[in-house]
Structures are given as C-alpha cells and as structure tokens.
Amino acid sequence: MTNLLDDSKTDPFEVAELAAKRLAELTGVAAHDIALTLGSGWAKAADLIGETVATIDATELPGFSKPVVEGHVATIRSILLPSGKRALVLGARTHFYEGHGVRRVVHGVRTAAAAGVKVMVLTNGAGGIKETWKPGTPVLISDHINFTSTSSIEGAKFIDLTDAYSPRLRDLARSVDPTLDEGVYMQFRGPHYETPAEVQMAKGMGAHLVGMSTALETIAARELGMEVLGFSLMTNLAAGIQDHPLSHAEVLEAGREAEGRISALLAEIIGRI
Ligand code: 8IG
Numbered sequence: 001m002t003n004l005l006d007d008s009k010t011d012p013f014e015v016a017e018l019a020a021k022r023l024a025e026l027t028g029v030a031a032h033d034i035a036l037t038l039g040s041g042w043a044k045a046a047d048l049i050g051e052t053v054a055t056i057d058a059t060e061l062p063g064f065s066k067p068v069v070e071g072h073v074a075t076i077r078s079i080l081l082p083s084g085k086r087a088l089v090l091g092a093r094t095h096f097y098e099g100h101g102v103r104r105v106v107h108g109v110r111t112a113a114a115a116g117v118k119v120m121v122l123t124n125g126a127g128g129i130k131e132t133w134k135p136g137t138p139v140l141i142s143d144h145i146n147f148t149s150t151s152s153i154e155g156a157k158f159i160d161l162t163d164a165y166s167p168r169l170r171d172l173a174r175s176v177d178p179t180l181d182e183g184v185y186m187q188f189r190g191p192h193y194e195t196p197a198e199v200q201m202a203k204g205m206g207a208h209l210v211g212m213s214t215a216l217e218t219i220a221a222r223e224l225g226m227e228v229l230g231f232s233l234m235t236n237l238a239a240g241i242q243d244h245p246l247s248h249a250e251v252l253e254a255g256r257e258a259e260g261r262i263s264a265l266l267a268e269i270i271g272r273i
Contacts, residue, residue, distance in 0.1 A: 005063050023088075024115070032088040034273060040125030040255045041123075041255030049267045053080050064108075105152065113225075122229070126209040127211065129208050130181075131241060138180065139183045144164065144184065145207055145215070146219065152220040161218075164222050172273065176269050184209065185210075210238050218230065
C-alpha cells in the first residue's frame, strides 16, 4: 500500500501538519494539549481520563495506514479532561519491526505535536530485567538505550537527550504513587524476543527493561520540544531471567490482569498534568 511518507522527497513534518489540520476538522477540536500512545495493558486508561468527544479512524488522516493485524482498526480519540484540557489517544502504534521505516513509526508523535500537544505520554509492555519485579508491575521510564541502530531524526539535527523523560512528570507520577519504581528502557528491533545472552548484555549496559517501541518515539518528541512521560508495564521477566520460555499468551494474560489497576493509576496521573 502506498503511503505519503514512503516518498523520500516528501517532508514528514508537512504530512504531520496536514494530518493535524484534518484531525481538527474531523474532531471539531482546534488543538490538543496531551497525547497518549497506549501499549499492551494500558488501553483502558482512555476510558478513564475523561469524556470522548470524537473517535476517528486513523486512516482518514494523511500518512497513517491500515494496521497489519487483520481486524485491527487504528482509532484516534479526542478526549475532554475534567480540567478542560484536551487529550488525544493514538490507537495502534506502528512498530519499527513492521519494516515501514522510522517515519511511519513516529508519525503519530509528529501529528500530535502539529496538533498543539506539549506532553507526550508513551506506554508499552516490556520484559523486566530486575528480578524483584513481578509481572504486572508498572515502571516509570527514567532513560532509554536506543538499540535499533537508527534514529527518528532526519538530517544533521543534534538533539539533546539529557532528561529525555521529563523529571517534572516523573516526580508528578510519584506524587500519585510513591511506590513507583523507575528503570532504563532498551529498545530492540524485534519482533523476536531476546536470547538470554542478549538480556545479559542489556543488563550489563544498564538496562532494566527490554522492549520494541518507545525510544524512537521519544527522540521524535524531543526533537519537537515535547515533554515525555514514559511507562512500561512489565509483563514478563526477560528471557533467561525467568525460568521458562516467553509466550505471547502469557504476556497478554499479565496485561489483562494488570490493566484495570495501571490504567487507573495512569488516569490519575493524567488528571494532574
Ligand atoms: I510485552 O521480553 C514484551 N515486549 N524486546 N522483550 C522485548 N519486548 C517485549 C518483551 C521482552 N516483553
């Protein structure tokens, strides 16, 4: 399928501007303040943060395309928060492992920025390296290691990534739940999980979480000056840390079990931003 972003001559920021303009027309909301990408286990937060005023099919916006998984509809929801702020929930993220290139991976983030968003909330499901974490534990992302061998930046733009994950927002999250732990998230390409040897390498490099998203999205958000709040749901201990093989079914089950709890936590945090 053709996509505007696949043409190297098109400017991805122009496509994001077009998408934001169409978003405003379709939702009737001129600008948004906060955007959320809800990964495995976090989806229920969308129903808890406020009143959904519009739901659109992402494929109606320039640059977005049909999700690869049959039966999946990528929706974008505009939500009015009790504070009067406007939130955008970006459904069905494009993963780097899908092979459509980095532009498609970060198009939602760029569209959010073009729609006026200043705070980008990125959530995911991840494998945990800290043995003390139990599946179902939400972890604040304190920093990342981008292990994808690529960048979401095009051209010679030198983006500072010190405090990429906003210390202000991390403090705010901990004011809601002081027991929240933090960790360094390492993005692998996937879609296979790591070998136990790779997990030991990640541990040695300083990672506490391993996953297949988020780092490239954070880089794109920082290029655009957005504040980032990152959360992982630790659904499984990483390969070789747990005593049995990883299974997608087990990951989904841990997500389902934790969903109500962590979505309520995230909604409370969003309410204070
Ligand atoms: I959920 O153990 C989930 N996503 N790379 N490794 C990687 N991604 C993941 C994992 C994991 N668990």
